[in-house]
Amino acid sequence: xxxxxxxxxxxxxxxxxxxxxxxxxxxxxxxxxxxxxxxxxxxxxxxxxxxxxxxxxxxxxxxxxxxxxxxxxxxxxxxxxxxxxxxxxxxxxxxxxxxxxxxxxxxxxxxxxxxxxxxxxxxxxxxxxxxxxxxxxxxxxxxxxxxxxxxxxxxxxxxxxxxxxxxxxxxxxxxxxxxxxxxxxxxxxxxxxxxxxxxxxxxxxxxxxxxxxxxxxxxxxxxxxxxxxxxxxxxxxxxxxxxxxxxxxxxxxxxxxxxxxxxxxxxxxxxxxxxxxxxxxxxxxxxxxxxxxxxxxxxxxxxxxx
Amino acid sequence: xxxxxxxxxxxxxxxxxxxxxxxxxxxxxxxxxxxxxxxxxxxxxxxxxxxxxxxxxxxxxxxxxxxxxxxxxxxxxxxxxxxxxxxxxxxxxxxxxxxxxxxxxxxxxxxxxxxxxxxxxxxxxxxxxxxxxxxxxxxxxxxxxxxxxxxxxxxxxxxxxxxxxxxxxxxxxxxxxxxxxxxxxxxxxxxxxxxxxxxxxxxxxxxxxxxxxxxxxxxxxxxxxxxxxxxxxxxxxxxxxxxxxxxxxxxxxxxxxxxxxxxxxxxxxxxxxxxxxxxxxxxxxxxxxxxxxxxxxxxxxxxx
Numbered sequence: 377x378x379x380x381x382x383x384x385x386x387x388x389x390x391x392x393x394x395x396x397x398x399x400x401x402x403x404x405x406x407x408x409x410x411x412x413x414x415x416x417x418x419x420x421x422x423x424x425x426x427x428x429x430x431x432x433x434x435x436x437x438x439x440x441x442x443x444x445x446x447x448x449x450x451x452x453x454x455x456x457x458x459x460x461x462x463x464x465x466x467x468x469x470x471x472x473x474x475x476x477x478x479x480x481x482x483x484x485x486x487x488x489x490x491x492x493x494x495x496x497x498x499x500x501x502x503x504x505x506x507x508x509x510x511x512x513x514x515x516x517x518x519x520x521x522x523x524x525x526x527x528x529x530x531x532x533x534x535x536x537x538x539x540x541x542x543x544x545x546x547x548x549x550x551x552x553x554x555x556x557x558x559x560x561x562x563x564x565x566x567x568x569x570x571x572x573x574x575x576x577x578x579x580x581x582x583x584x585x586x587x588x589x590x591x592x593x594x595x596x597x598x599x600x601x602x603x604x605x606x607x608x609x610x611x612x613x614x615x616x617x618x619x620x621x622x623x624x625x626x627x628x629x630x631x632x633x634x635x636x637x638x639x640x641x642x643x644x645x646x647x648x649x650x651x652x653x654x655x656x657x658x659x660x661x662x663x664x665x666x667x668x669x670x671x672x673x674x675x676x677x678x679x680x681x682x
Numbered sequence: 683x684x685x686x687x688x689x690x691x692x693x694x695x696x697x698x699x700x701x702x703x704x705x706x707x708x709x710x711x712x713x714x715x716x717x718x719x720x721x722x723x724x725x726x727x728x729x730x731x732x733x734x735x736x737x738x739x740x741x742x743x744x745x746x747x748x749x750x751x752x753x754x755x756x757x758x759x760x761x762x763x764x765x766x767x768x769x770x771x772x773x774x775x776x777x778x779x780x781x782x783x784x785x786x787x788x789x790x791x792x793x794x795x796x797x798x799x800x801x802x803x804x805x806x807x808x809x810x811x812x813x814x815x816x817x818x819x820x821x822x823x824x825x826x827x828x829x830x831x832x833x834x835x836x837x838x839x840x841x842x843x844x845x846x847x848x849x850x851x852x853x854x855x856x857x858x859x860x861x862x863x864x865x866x867x868x869x870x871x872x873x874x875x876x877x878x879x880x881x882x883x884x885x886x887x888x889x890x891x892x893x894x895x896x897x898x899x900x901x902x903x904x905x906x907x908x909x910x911x912x913x914x915x916x917x918x919x920x921x922x923x924x925x926x927x928x929x930x931x932x933x934x935x936x937x938x939x940x941x942x943x944x945x946x947x948x949x950x951x952x953x954x955x956x957x958x959x960x961x962x963x964x965x966x967x968x969x970x971x972x973x974x975x976x977x978x979x980x981x982x983x984x985x986x
Contacts, residue, residue, distance in 0.1 A: 423767060471954060480961070483713060483766070484970045487907065488957040490900055494950030498943040609896075613778075616771065655782035658775035665772050666760050 382643070394525035399642055401531050403634035404538035405597055409615030410622075410630045411545050412589035416464075418562035418625055419582040422482035426467055426492040427590055428608030429500070434460040434591025435598035435607070436500055438511050449513065457591045464587020467492055468580055493609075500605040510602040511595075534596045541589065546627050554581050562625070610654070617661045623674025632672050636660075687813035691885060693925045694820030695878045698827045700905040700917035702874035705831055707903065708911030708968055709840065710867050711847030713766075715899045716757060716773040719780035720872040722894030723750045724879025726784065729797045729889055739803040739884070746876045754872025755865065762864045777896050784891040796890025803884045816885050823881060827874050831914055834870065843867055844912070847968065897946075904949045908956055910966030919964050924949050 409431060416424050437456035441447045447455070471488050519528040548555040560568040561578045569575050594603070597611065618637050622629025637657060644656040664671060699721060706712045727746040731737045737745075761772040784791050791797070803810040803819065810819055834840050842863055845853045854860050883889050901924070909920020928945035936944060961969045 423770070471958065474958060480957070481970055484957050484961055486713075486770070487903070487970070488954050490903075491950045491953030491957065494897075494900065495947050495954070498946045498950070502940045502943045502947075613774070620768075620771070651786045652782060655779045655786075658778050662760075662772060662775050662779075665764055665768055665775075669764065669768060 392525075395642060397525050397527045397531070399635065399638040400535050401527075401600075402638035402641070403618075403631075404535045405593060405611065406614045406618045406634040406637060407542060407630055408538050408589060408593035408596065409611050410618045410634060411542065411627065412586045412593060413612065413615050414619055414625070414627070414630065415545070415558070415582045415586040415589070417619075419558055419579050420472070420485075422485040423489065424467075424472075425486065425489040425612070426496065427464070427586070428612035429493050429496040430460050430464045430467075430587045430608075431590040431594040431611055432497070432500060432603070432605060432608035433463050434594030435511070435603040436504055436509070436605075437591070438595050438598070439504065439509050439603065442511050442513075443509075449511065452511075453595055456595060457588050460591025460594070461584050461588035463496075464583045464590070465580060468583040473576065473579075497605055497608070504605065506605060508602045508604050509598075511598055512602070528600070530599050534600060537592070537596060541592070542627070542631070545585075545589070548585075549627070554578065558582055614657060617657050619671075620661060620669075621664050621671050623671030626671070626673035629671055629673035684813055687817055689926060689929055691813065691817050691820050691881075693921050694817070694824045695881050695885075696902070696905060696921040696925055697824050697918050698820075698878040698881070699875055699902045700909060700921050701824075701827055701831050701914050702871045702878075703902050704906045704909075704911065704914060704917045705834065705843075705867055705874075706871045707906050708913065708916075708966060709835060709847065710843040710864065711968070711970075712762075712864065712868070713770050713903070714773045714868070714871075715770060715896060715903070716777040716780070717871075717875055717902050718894045718896065718898035719757075719777050720750045720754060720875040721879045721882070721898070721902075722780065722784060722891070723753050723872075724876025725883040725889045725894070726791060726797070726879070727876070728880045729800045729883045730791070732801045732884075733797060733799070736801075739805055743877070743880050746880050747873045750876030750879075751869050751873040754869040758865050758868035758872070762861060762868060774896065777899055781891055781895055784894065792890070794890060794892075796888060798888045800883050800887045800889065802887065810884075816881075820881050820885075823877050827877060828914060828918075830870075830874065834867075835914065839863070839866075847912075901949060904953050906963075907961075907966075908949070908952050908963050910963035911970065912968040913963075913965040916963055916965035923964075924952075 412431075413424070413427050416427065434456055437459040438449070438452045441452035441455050442449050445452075467489075471492060472485060475485055475488060517528055519526040519531070549559055550556075557568070557573045557578050558581070560571065560573055561575045565575055568578075593611070594608070597603075597607065614637065618630055618633035620633070621636060622631070622633030637660065640660055641653050641656055644650075644652060648656075699717065703714070703717050706714050724746040727749045728739075728742040731742040731745060732739075757773070757776045761769055761776070764772055785794055787793065788795075810816055835843075842853070842858060845858075846860055846863060850860055879894075882893070905920035905924050906917055907920075908923065909918070910916020928941075928948055931941060931944055931948075956963060
C-alpha cells in the first residue's frame with residue numbers, strides 16, 4: 377500500500393515531460409538489450425553472460441572503424457553491427473555448440489560464458505584502454521526543446537530506433553519462418569527436432585540476430601553517453617531484470633518491465649541519491665524473484681523437471 | 683623472499699575462500715556468485731570493530747564469523763527456494779547490493795575511500811606483524827577451515843549434500859529436508875569465507891569495496907572449478923595455480939597497465955578451456971551436469 381502511495385505521489389511529480397522522456401530513453405535501451413538477450417535465452421535456455429561483451433563490442437568496433445580507421449559513421453556502424461553479430465556466432469560455434477554436443481548442463485554453459493566474458497572484456501580493456509571513448513562527431517549539446525523538456529536528437533533516435541526494433545522483432549517471431557521455428561525450439565526442443573526443424577541452425581540464427589541487436593544497442597548507448605569496456609555487464613543486468621520482471625518469454629513483458637525499472641530508478645534518484653540506482657534495480661529483481669518469479673506476463677514454471 | 687611470502691599468504695587467503703565455496707559449488711551443486719560479499723563482510727566487520735572499538739583480534743574474528751553466518755542466512759533462506767538459474771541471479775543481486783552498501787554508506791564504511799590503518803592482529807599480547815607471522819596465521823586458520831570442511835564432507839551430512847547435488851528431487855522424495863541442508867551449508871560456507879576476509883583486512887591493513895566485487899566472486903568460482911569441484915585438496919591446487927601463475931608474468935616484463943588484464947584473461951580462458959575439456963577441474967569429481975550421471979552409468983555397465 378505504501379508503494380501505491382509513493383507511486384501516486386511520484387506520478388503527480390513526474391507528469392513533468394522531462395521525466396517521461398528520461399524514462400522512455402532509459403527503458404528504450406533496456407528493451408533493446410533485453411530483447412536481444414531473450415532471443416538467445418528462450419532458444420538455448422542458459423545464461424549467455426558473454427552477451428554483455430557482444431553489446432560492448434558493437435560500440436568498440438564502431439570506434440575502431442570510425443576513429444582509428446577513419447571511416448564515416450555511416451560505414452562504421454553497419455560494419456560494427458556485422459562484427460558484433462559475427463562475434464556472437466563465433467561464441468556459439470567455438471564454445472557453446474561443442475558443449476551442447478557433449479550434453480553439458482546449462483551450468484557448464486553459464487560458466488563457459490562467464491569465462492568468455494572475462495577474456496573478451498579484458499581484451500577490449502587492453503586494446504582500447506579503460507578510459508571512456510567516444511564515437512561522436514558532434515559537440516555535446518543541451519538538446520532541443522520539446523514541450524518544455526530537453527532531449528537531444530541522438531536520444532530521439534535511440535527511442536525511435538528501439539520502437540522500430542521492437543516491432544521488427546515481434547513481427548519476426550510471429551510471422552517469419554525462422555522466427556516461428558525459434559519459438560518452436562524454445563517451447564520444446566525435442567518436438568521441434570522431430571518436426572524437422574534443425575535446432576542447431578535455429579540456435580545459430582538466434583545468436584546472429586541477438587548479437588546484432590546487442591551490437592546496435594551498444595552503439596546507441598555510446599552515441600549518447602560514450603563507451604567504457606565494462607558498460608556491457610550493467611546494461612545486460614538491467615535487461616535481465618526487465619526480462620524477469622516482465623516475465624521470461626514475453627516481449628510485452630519486457631516493455632512493461634523496462635518501463636517499471638526505469639520508473640523505479642528515476643523515482644529512486646528523486647527520493648534517494650543516484651548512487652543507489654543499481655541497488656534499487658536489484659532489490660526490485662529480488663522482490664520479483666521471491667514473490668512473483670513468473671513476472672507480469674510469464675508462465676508459472678515448474679519447480680523441477682523430473 | 684618477502685615477495686614469496688606475500689604470494690604464499692595470498693594463496694592461503696584464497697584457499698580459505700575456495701575451500702568454503704567448494705562446499706557449496708562442488709559438493710552441493712549450488713553456484714553462488716555472492717561469495718565475495720561474505721569475504722567482504724568478514725573484512726569489514728573486523729576492520730570496523732578494531733578501528734571503532736579497539737576490541738581484541740580473536741573477538742573480532744568470532745564476530746566476523748557470526749555476522750557472516752547471519753548474513754548468509756539472510757541471503758540463503760530466501761534465495762535457496764528459487765530454481766537453479768534464478769538462484770544464481772539472486773546471488774548476483776545480493777552481491778551487487780552488498781557492494782552498493784559498502785560503497786555508499788560512507789559514514790559507516792568509508793565508502794570508496796575504504797578503511798585505512800586497520801590494526802594488525804594481537805593475540806594475547808603476541809603481535810603478528812611480519813610476513814612470516816602472517817603466513818603462520820593464515821596456515822593455522824586455513825588448516826582449521828580445511829579441517830572443518832573435511833569433517834563436513836566426510837560426514838553423513840556431506841553425503842546428503844552430494845546426494846542433493848546429484849538428484850534433489852529423489853532426496854526430497856526420500857523424505858530428507860533438502861532446504862534445511864542447503865541453508866545450513868550456505869551459512870557454513872559464508873562463515874568460513876569471512877575468515878579469509880579477517881586475514882586480508884589485518885594483513886593489508888587497508889580495505890575498500892573494490893576488493894569484494896562480483897569479479898572477485900567469479901575469480902573464486904574459477905579457483906574452485908579449475909582446482910577441482912568436490913575435492914578440497916583441489917581447491918588448494920586451484921588457489922596455487924590461479925594466484926601464482928599470473929605473478930610469474932611479472933618476470934616476463936609485461937607493462938603494468940595490462941598485467942591485471944592478462945591475469946584476468948588467463949583465468950577466464952582457463953575457465954572456458956576446462957569447461958570444454960575437463961569440467962571437473964584438476965582433481966575434482968563433479969562434472970556439473972548430466973554428463974556425470976551418464977559417465978557413472980557407463981562405468982557401472984562396463985564393470986559388469
